Amino acid sequence: MTDNTTIAAISTAQGEGGIGVIRISGEHAAAVADRVFQAVSHKRLRDMKGYTAAFGKIVSDGEELDEAVALVFRAPHSYTGEDVVELSCHGGVYITQQVLRAVLNAGAAPAQAGEFTKRAFLNGKLDLTEAEAVIDIITAKSRSAARAALSVKEGALRRRITAVKDSLLSLAAHLAAWADYPEEDIAEVTDDMILSTCRKAQADLAKLLATYDSGQAVKQGIDTVIAGRPNVGKSTLMNLLSGYEKSIVTEIPGTTRDVVEDTVVAGDVILRLSDTAGLRETGDIVEKIGVDRAKQRLEQCGLLLAVFDNSRALEDFDFHLLEAAKNVPTIAIINKTDLPNQLDISKISDSINKIVFISAATGEGKDELIQAIAALAGTNDLNPSEGILANERQRANVAAALQAVNEAIDAMTVGLTFDAVTVTLEDAITALLEMTGERASDEIIDRVFHNFCVGK
Numbered sequence: 500m501t502d503n504t505t506i507a508a509i510s511t512a513q514g515e516g517g518i519g520v521i522r523i524s525g526e527h528a529a530a531v532a533d534r535v536f537q538a539v540s541h542k543r544l545r546d547m548k549g550y551t552a553a554f555g556k557i558v559s560d561g562e563e564l565d566e567a568v569a570l571v572f573r574a575p576h577s578y579t580g581e582d583v584v585e586l587s588c589h590g591g592v593y594i595t596q597q598v599l600r601a602v603l604n605a606g607a608a609p610a611q612a613g614e615f616t617k618r619a620f621l622n623g624k625l626d627l628t629e630a631e632a633v634i635d636i637i638t639a640k641s642r643s644a645a646r647a648a649l650s651v652k653e654g655a656l657r658r659r660i661t662a663v664k665d666s667l668l669s670l671a672a673h674l675a676a677w678a679d680y681p682e683e684d685i686a687e688v689t690d691d692m693i694l695s696t697c698r699k700a701q702a703d704l705a706k707l708l709a710t711y712d713s714g715q716a717v718k719q720g721i722d723t724v725i726a727g728r729p730n731v732g733k734s735t736l737m738n739l740l741s742g743y744e745k746s747i748v749t750e751i752p753g754t755t756r757d758v759v760e761d762t763v764v765a766g767d768v769i770l771r772l773s774d775t776a777g778l779r780e781t782g783d784i785v786e787k788i789g790v791d792r793a794k795q796r797l798e799q800c801g802l803l804l805a806v807f808d809n810s811r812a813l814e815d816f817d818f819h820l821l822e823a824a825k826n827v828p829t830i831a832i833i834n835k836t837d838l839p840n841q842l843d844i845s846k847i848s849d850s851i852n853k854i855v856f857i858s859a860a861t862g863e864g865k866d867e868l869i870q871a872i873a874a875l876a877g878t879n880d881l882n883p884s885e886g887i888l889a890n891e892r893q894r895a896n897v898a899a900a901l902q903a904v905n906e907a908i909d910a911m912t913v914g915l916t917f918d919a920v921t922v923t924l925e926d927a928i929t930a931l932l933e934m935t936g937e938r939a940s941d942e943i944i945d946r947v948f949h950n951f952c953v954g955k
Contacts, residue, residue: 505531507602508610509595510954516590521599522954523586523607524579524615529571532584534605535559535598536569544584549573557588559601565594579615580622613951617944620936627936627947628656628893634951635718635889643717643767647883655886656893657935659707663700663900664931670696671924674917690911693920697908700927704901710887711894713877718889720762720769721876726823727806728816732834735859736806737774740765766869768876770802802875803829805851810838813846821850830871834859892947896934903927 505525511518523532529545536544538555547553549572557564565588572583588598603609613634620630628651635648650656674688725733740763761772805820807813824831831851833844837858848854855871857864873879881887888894903926910919932938 503527505607506610506614507531507599507607508615508954509599510585510615511590511595513592513595514590515592518587519590519595519598521586521588521595521602522610522615523584523602524577524581524610524618525607526582527606528582528584531602531606532569532586535601536567536586538569544569544571547571549576557586557598557601559597559604564597564601565589567598575622575624578624579618580624581618610953612953613948613955614953616951616955617948620944625652626654626657627939627944628660628889628934629654630936631889631893631947632656633955637952637955639718640720640762640769641717641764641767643878643883644769647714647717647887648889650884650886651889655884656888657886659703659886660897660931660935663703664928664935666696667700667904667924667928667931671921671928674921674924688917693917694908694911697904697911697924701901701904701908704897704904707888708894708897708901710881710885713881714883714887714889716768716876716878717881717883717887718769720771721801722773723770723802723804724773724800725804725806726820728808728814728820731806731808732859733774733806736804736832736834736857737761737772739859739862739865740770740772765872767878767881768872770872773800800827802872803827804832805829806832806834807842807847809833809835809840809842809856812841813843821847824851828875829853830855830868830875832857832868836864837861892943893934896930899930900927900934903930 503526505523505527507521507523510520510522525531529543529547532544535557536553536555537558538544538553540553540555542553544553551571553569553571555567555569557567567586567588570585570587572578572585574581577583586598586602588594616625616630616633619625620627625633632648632651636645636652639645639648670693674693725736727733741761742763760774763770763772803824805824807817829851831847831854833842833847833854833856835858836856837860844854853871853875855864855868857868870879888897903923907920907923907927910923929938933943936944
């Protein structure tokens with residue numbers, strides 16, 4: 500449980516808007532709010548039931564600050580699990596700050612980053628994965644990212660972890676009871692029983708771990724480079740994916756002299772796009788810097804969109820691009836399919852498996868490109884509603900649990916004692932308990948909520 504300090508913060512975004520919400524949470528939330536809120540009905544908030552509202556005015560030191568609506572929530576049926584009052588006033592930086600100042604002067608303490616959600620976790624309203632999903636919902640940049648975060652917030656990931664954890668706990672408890680109380684009528688533990696449980700856990704954890712990379716493509720996006728020789732259509736492709744004219748398009752080689760960046764959503768995948776300068780030898784100092792930067796991006800990207808001109812034969816720099824494509828996940832894009840074919844596509848297919856034919860100028864082939872990106876990112880078979888790993892902390896916990904289960908299976912295979920198996924099972928259980936927050940250190944909990952915004 501948390502301490503009894505009553506905290507307050509602005510819970511809406513800083514800026515002009517229809518309303519601004521000041522959230523107050525803690526044992527004395529209603530009493531603090533009563534000191535600044537005067538209901539037109541003359542009711543006191545401390546006397547109101549949960550899930551009720553009152554209209555009135557915010558008054559501080561005898562001065563009327565604004566009209567407001569006060570919403571009352573009673574413990575434990577609130578977001579934080581404590582008494583909560585939310586004051587909704589007119590939106591705007593000045594007025595919301597003035598109302599917050601009045602609430603703080605009335606006895607509330609300023610909430611720390613993520614403190615409302617942290618209290619929800621400490622009061623048993625959320626587990627740690629569900630708490631982390633709150634910030635993922637706020638920062639979601641695509642429909643799939645929001646859907647994945649909401650599913651975790653509603654317990655999809657917790658249920659998958661709990662199923663594995665409970666099976667391992669039951670097995671460990673059976674092993675301990677059978678070993679410690681041989682005189683009792685306890686069913687004998689068999690090798691088949693242990694291996695069956697461990698292999699099921701192994702398969703479930705491995706399947707969950709496989710969601711991480713594709714989940715990151717949905718949530719965070721992929722560093723993606725568009726590369727090719729000058730005038731191959733890179734900038735037109737950038738504009739096609741962006742949906743507006745992000746890059747300048749001309750028939751003059753070398754128009755793009757630096758890396759042009761944008762973030763776009765291609766189907767369910769977020770692409771952090773970089774339109775690079777055309778790869779060629781040049782005497783122009785500025786363009787040469789752009790070409791050098793393009794080559795550097797090629798070495799660091801997570802996805803390469805290698806663009807080739809359907810109407811022109813392959814040249815030296817096309818072959819250099821094919822060579823670079825061997826080191827990173829790549830989709831070959833044959834552009835300008837509306838023009839007569841002069842390109843030897845067989846030489847491209849020798850180096851790159853995924854080939855898409857498009858006309859960036861007309862938009863033809865865009866859907867096929869999005870499907871190819873989804874296939875390469877692994878999102879085709881990803882179902883966000885099943886619950887996916889959202890961050891490195893969760894991935895590390897599942898990986899540690901999987902390693903421990905693998906060690907338990909190895910111990911059985913080589914004929915070690917059941918005591919050795921029990922130790923590895925306990926390691927797996929500990930990793931899963933840490934993931935959900937049932938057995939997490941204060942340091943881990945503080946790290947989770949450190950990246951939250953104030954007011955959430």
